[in-house]
Amino acid sequence: MDDETAEIELLQQNLNKTRQISKRMTSILDSFETRVAKLEKSILPLYTASQILNRRRSNIDKTLEKIDDVATREEDLSAEESLILRGPQAGQLHLYKEAVERLNANIAFKAGESAEIAKIADLVETGAKRLVQLYTKIVAEGSSGPTPTSDRINTSLLSLPSTFPPTLLPTLTPIVKFLRGMPIPATHPSHPAAQGIARTLMDAQRGFSDMRGNWCVKCLDAQGKRLVVRAGTSDVDPLQTGREFGEWVEIILATADEEHKLLQSLAPLPPSSSAISSSYALFLSPILRLFNSVLSSLVALMKKNLQRYSFLALSAYEALLSQQGQFELVLSFTTDMGAGGSFSSSKGAGGGAMVGDKSGHDILREGLTTLRSLCLRSFPEFLADIKLAALPTAVGKGGVNVNADVSTKVLDFTIETVKYISKIPEVEGAVSAALLALGDGNWKMGEGIQVGQKSKGGDAGGDESENVVLEHFIHDVIQTTITSLQTISRPPSRRPAFGAVFLLNNVAYLRAFLPAALLAPPTVELVQSNFRTAKAGYFDSNFTPLMQAISDAPLSSTSNTSSSLTSLGGGGKSGQVKDKFARFYELFEEVVERHRMGRLLDEEGVERERKVVEEEVVGIVVESFRRFCVKAGGKGKNTQKYIKKTPDDIEAEIRSLF
Structure with a gap:
């Protein structure tokens, strides 16, 4: 118990000391608070004045910064202006581009200025x-x-x-x-x-x-x-x-x-x-x-x-x-x-x-x-030109008079016809389309053809109708050309024999040079038929008198030549044979002379036609003359003296004409 009493007394003493210390601290704090209040009252005016000074100093600093910024910017803008006004220099486009981009950036960030x-x-x-x-x-x-x-x-x-x-x-x-x-x-x-x-x-x-x-x-x-x-x-x-x-x-x-x-x-x-x-x-x-x-x-x-x-x-x-x-x-x-x-x-x-x-x-x-x-317009005009060439007063292309009665040359319009048709494949699309638009047959203006009639080929939009119209046009061109040639070959434009050679030359030229791929079967037949007709006319006008001279029929008494020969040779069979030989040779010389004046199939490129005619002439004339010579040999011993030219000579001379 004594120990516990002693501890209590010790605690009591410490508590008293603590109270005394607390009182003293309270007194000190009260005194400090009083002094702080007095200090605050004395410092407050100074604090207020220093705040005003600080604000003034801050404003002065900002003003100085702004002045420096404006001065720098003016210097930069002056430099940019100098670069811009000088223009982009060779190899320095990037510098110019950067300067313009900086200026654009300045505009974007300075909206208020x-x-x-x-x-x-x-x-x-x-x-x-x-x-x-x-x-x-x-x-x-x-x-x-x-x-x-x-x-x-x-x-x-x-x-x-x-x-x-x-x-x-x-x-x-x-x-x-x-x-x-x-x-x-x-x-x-x-x-x-x-x-x-x-x-x-x-x-x-x-x-x-x-x-x-x-x-x-x-x-x-x-x-x-x-x-x-x-x-x-x-x-x-x-x-x-x-x-x-x-x-x-x-x-x-x-x-x-x-x-x-x-x-x-x-x-x-x-x-x-x-x-x-x-x-x-x-x-x-x-x-x-x-x-x-x-x-x-x-x-x-x-x-x-x-x-x-x-x-x-x-x-x-x-x-x-x-x-x-x-x-x-x-x-x-x-x-x-x-x-x-x-x-x-x-x-x-x-x-x-x-x-x-x-x-x-x-x-x-x-x-x-x-x-x-x-x-x-070109299609009917081309046909019209071919028709005009056949008029009696016509002057052919190139200034050549087509009415020269002994001329047998291939006329210019015949050559032009071949050239015209030969060129068509190179522009066939345009020709076919234009002909179809013109209308089948409407190129034959003035012949009762109704302008604007529908195409014969069927639907105006089909390829077949274009081909048909083109074939019809080519047929009409060739037919018109042949018709004009036939008109020119007749008297009085041509002497009959020369006219026959002229017609054969021109028709053979068409036959030789017209492009076969463009000719429809009726057109091919048209050309072939006229070639045969022209060939027959040529034989008839040039060689029929020869055949008649050595035929079995007696010579016509109306012939001045035969009459004179009869009187010279006397009557009987021997006189008739002599007259026939003389008449044959005379007519043959006329044929040769005629062929020298008007050449037959003399154009390059008609060799096939020339060969056909040559062989037919040789086959008809020479063989007929050969048979006549054989027959004449049995009618008298002196017949050989009438033969001035043998069949072989006649053949060689005929072949020289071609």
């Missing part, structure tokens, strides 16, 4: 103009220089005379890419320079189209003029000129297609249907003007002498007709306008390419219509 934004926008627009100047300079360099001088038409796309130089593309392509990234209303509607830049780029794009169009015309013009000059040259086949016209049109279309691709890749404005179509229409206008001019010159030439240039019209029509689809496709690039496009052309339906008041579609349509009408 209108005066400074306007100045920066002017610099951006100036930068675009400087880039456009460089762009235009390079395009002008690629659209100038010497034009091709070769006379040879070449349709290879790799050798088109107007192709843009590939060496300039590495320089031009980065500029185009940069220009397409410039702000325009379509991509940056709030950019203050967007409208001005768009106008600049559109002017550059129009300039590109104008330069490329004029350059292409400059390159194509020489070949176009050459076509017109060659068409008027007498030694150039009109069919070849028509084919060259087709090749020239093909070059135009290939050039237009290449230039459309070039415009899409090098146009400074971002590709869009409206911008490209408008610019492409501008490019096509001078080319269409050139095409229209050349075609008009060729048409004027055809109208002056349609028969000479009928195959020029046919081949040109076929060439243009075959390329109509590609032509329409090229023209469609100019009318593919976006609805409400801001760059649409104001001319033409849909903004297509225009030449004066005509659209490209009008020019193509009128060209095809004019050529087609010339083709339709």
